[in-house]
Amino acid sequence: MQSAIPMEYFLVLSAILFTIGCIGVIARRNIIVILMSLELILNAVNINFVTFSYYLNNMTGRVFSLFTMAVAAAEVAIGLAIAVNLVRVRKTMEIDEIDTLKW
């Protein structure tokens, strides 16, 4: 055994963080907080990647967590730019007040 900590501990932790992120995305109204919740979700996934990489003795998971970080960085850059523009144009940070794309 490589570590005293069982793998399931990490998986459950990742699941909890993931769920917190989900709740943040669904429940909060502030667009900045929603973007932060998205980061939480991505990090939860990263934990999973690294956990499996470590416990299953496979390097691919680590490589992919690196890629996730890169994509997260790009996503945050674009997302925040959109958020800033949105607030400039619509004068609101509340995401449920923006529904122009409805039926």
Next chain:
Amino acid sequence: MIETLFFFLFAALAISSAIMVITMRNPVHSVVSLIVCFFQIACLFLLLRAPFLAGAQIFVYVGAIMIFFVFAVFLLDIKSSMAKQKFSKWASYGIPVSLLFLVELIMLALKGGFGNAADSSASAGQFLDMAKSTEALGTVLFTKYLLPFEIISVVLLVGFVGAVVLTVKAPKED
């Protein structure tokens, strides 16, 4: 044994700071909580013998991404937003469903059946030794995953150029 203790410490801090991220009314507080959370995750990576990823976590998330958030929060008028209702009407449906999802995920995690370390072709030593682990990561990244690595760099470039274009060319206001 001591590792397990540290794991619980880090995990408790990560979960509580994550909950604070989504519950704080002031976005600045959320940002600070998120930074704390990311630090804990970096520590967890160390526990998983991934020192390079732990460093990258701090550099990329805490150093770069969180700065974005801080600037965004400073740029925007958060006072008026804070005066408004914090949770959307979806909260009452979303929270139970998300909790159900959590239960399911935990059941999946405990169910196991993810395979076996013995199946892997990599030598076990790579993951036990901190220094060797980084070396192995670099080797794999620049041989087997060279093309995805290059593509991800292009994605990053496009992302940043897009961000610049979006913010610089602000739509005209009356």
Next chain:
Amino acid sequence: MIHYSWFILFIPLISCLTIVLLTRKYKDLSSYISIAGVAIPFILTLKPFFALLGSHGHFEPIESTLVWIDVPGLTVKMGTLIDPLSILMLMVVTGVGTLIHMFARGYMHGEEGFSRFFACLSLFIFSMLGIVLSTNYLQIFIFWELVGVASYLLIGYYYEKESAAEASVKAFMTNKVGDFGFILGILVLYYTVGSFNFYEIQDILATNGATYATGTLTIAALLIFAGAMGKSAQVPLHVWLPDAMEGPTPVSALIHAATMVVAGVYLVARTYPLLVLAPAAMETVAYVGGITAIFAATIALAQNDIKRILAFSTLSQIGYMIMAMGVVNLATAEVYTGYSASMFHVTTHAFFKALLFLGSGSVIHAVHSQDIWDMGGLKKYMPITYWTFFIGYLALAGLPPFAGFWSKDLILGAAHENGFHILFYLGTIAAFLTPFYMSRLWFVAFTGPKRTDHHAHESPLIMTFPLMVLAVLAVISGVIGEFGIPGVYHGFSSFIHYGSDPHGPLHLDIMIQSTIIAALGLFLGWWVYGRKQITESEDPMKRWLSGFYKVLENKYYFDELYFWFIRNVYNRISAFCNWCEVNLVIGFGVNGIAYLTRQSGAVLRLSQTGKVQSYAFIFVLGVTSIVFLSVF
């Protein structure tokens, strides 16, 4: 290697395309191109014709084909077939065609659309030669439809005239009824025998024809004969031919008297190997022809339009030809006398009927009326037309030694010796009626003083020259065909025959009988119409036939019957189909599905709230459900 017969086929097409694409504005040039487009094939046809004359009845068919369709299980070739039958038809079509083209140049002078007329004529010649040169049923069907198109275009030449436009549609639609049977028959035949090619089918049927079910062969033969009935205007598909006289007179002469309408006879001749194995179909052919012969002859008694009289006379004569094809005693037949007699009559009839039509065209050109009661006194003003028409009149009447006598005599002889007594008497009655109604036409329209104040004048040479040539042919073709030219060939039947040469002794008894009958008809005609001049209201036919005259004048009410059928049966079925289509197919099927889509869309689009978080919630809900399935 391209056989010379390909040039015969394609030169008219080239001339048609040249006129349409290049020389439409230059009227004279167009007409010359069109005349060349039929004269050159005529000259080319002389080569196989002389080869046939010199062959002493042993002419080997020449096929020159290219593969058209080649898929597993089906090979169809297109090409040309040169055999005695096609050579004869080529001679008739191109020979008579050349003369009529020349006549048309004079007749159509100054008409609007002069070039269009000649382009259509060339198209017609191309399609007709295509029928004649076809090697197989599929190819003949294509050209069969093409002559229909050409005929449609030419009947509707004066398209601004409503009656002409309607007549062209009527001709086309009536032909379609027959053609539908024709294509079905071709398919049945192919399904049964496994070939489209005439000679292949002939060989297959000759070697093991007995192995096929007679019923199937009869159906195939009858269906193909339906096509022949449409094109040759046999009862009950005859209704289009009288109306087709709306076209210019040269068209009537070329298409609706000399060539296209005998395509049906030609088709029956090509189908002969099949008919021989289907006695019921053969008998049907004979009776349809016989009934048409007598039927049309009676109608001709009560018509006043010179072209319509000739049109019904044409119907009657084609009835003769078809009847001749069918009068075969299959139980005992070794030689098929009717076959040769029929094709002989096709030839002679083409000459004298073209002559009569062109003569009538010349008269119409001069008098500007088609009503025979408007004419009269033409001897002084148009002598050439007068005398050539006289020759055609006697040839059609069947007086020896003119052409019509010999061929008609052979047909009656064939009917008699094969035991078709009813048809023999029907034919004999028709042979009496023909000189009678032709006398009526002759004495009313040509002789005596002028009936109206018309300014008739002789037609130019380009119109009278074809008349004279045809008059000569109308005199001599019968004798030459019957007796042959010593040292050159032994009569018509020595090279156009099915089985062995049926050339037998003359039926002297029938000849004498039919001469007497023809003379009787002519005399009666003279006695009624020629003795003293009478006006239309005095026409004794009206008195003699009383109510029946009205029936004849209205052509036995066939048009009315068809109109009634179309109005009351066909239109109702159509209306029902239309109702089904509008309500069930479109209303329920098409619009129903559209309505369902629209309504479900209207409901489902409410789920598109535009709020990002509702999407996120549904997304999580979906993932939860999927994971739920995988967990439990």
